[in-house]
Amino acid sequence: MRFNKRTLAGVALGAFALSFGAAACGGDDSPGGGGSDEKYVANMCKAVKDFGVSFADISSKAATAKSEDDVIKLLVAPLENVAKAFKNAGPPSDIKDAHNAAVKQLDEAVADVKKNGAKSTKFANFESPKLSPAASARLDAVAAKNQDCKDADFNFGSQ
Numbered sequence: 681m682r683f684n685k686r687t688l689a690g691v692a693l694g695a696f697a698l699s700f701g702a703a704a705c706g707g708d709d710s711p712g713g714g715g716s717d718e719k720y721v722a723n724m725c726k727a728v729k730d731f732g733v734s735f736a737d738i739s740s741k742a743a744t745a746k747s748e749d750d751v752i753k754l755l756v757a758p759l760e761n762v763a764k765a766f767k768n769a770g771p772p773s774d775i776k777d778a779h780n781a782a783v784k785q786l787d788e789a790v791a792d793v794k795k796n797g798a799k800s801t802k803f804a805n806f807e808s809p810k811l812s813p814a815a816s817a818r819l820d821a822v823a824a825k826n827q828d829c830k831d832a833d834f835n836f837g838s839q
Contacts, residue, residue: 717818719770724765729831731761732832734758738754749797753797763786767783774815788802
């Protein structure tokens with residue numbers, strides 16, 4: 681069903697844009713942040729890769745969905761999973777505030793999808809905070825060595 685696949689792709693692209701924003705901003709809910717670059721990058725890239733795998737599974741089911749809302753419902757669990765993974769990513773302290781802002785937006789977007797289904801707008805209106813060029817480059821250097829980042833074709837904005 682072409683219409684449903686477009687809807688699914690739109691929400692998923694929004695989620696990946698959001699993923700990029702969260703990764704590009706870093707942070708967790710722990711006081712002061714303080715996670716290592718390596719662990720943070722590994723956690724973020726695994727979350728994005730896992731979301732991509734879930735999205736691939738959902739795409740095949742979208743063809744038989746009866747409505748846009750049925751397609752969107754398929755995304756709720758993967759979106760909740762990626763939001764939880766981002767919350768627990770353990771960012772370095774210098775990017776914690778930006779990461780937390782992105783995590784908050786992701787939580788709001790997931791809640792919007794759950795409440796409003798195909799009429800949700802939070803992903804479309806997401807504005808990702810940006811890292812400094814130095815922080816982006818530093819995290820991208822770590823990501824270049826991480827297989828999940830490579831598999832997900834994910835970076836932190838310097839590339």
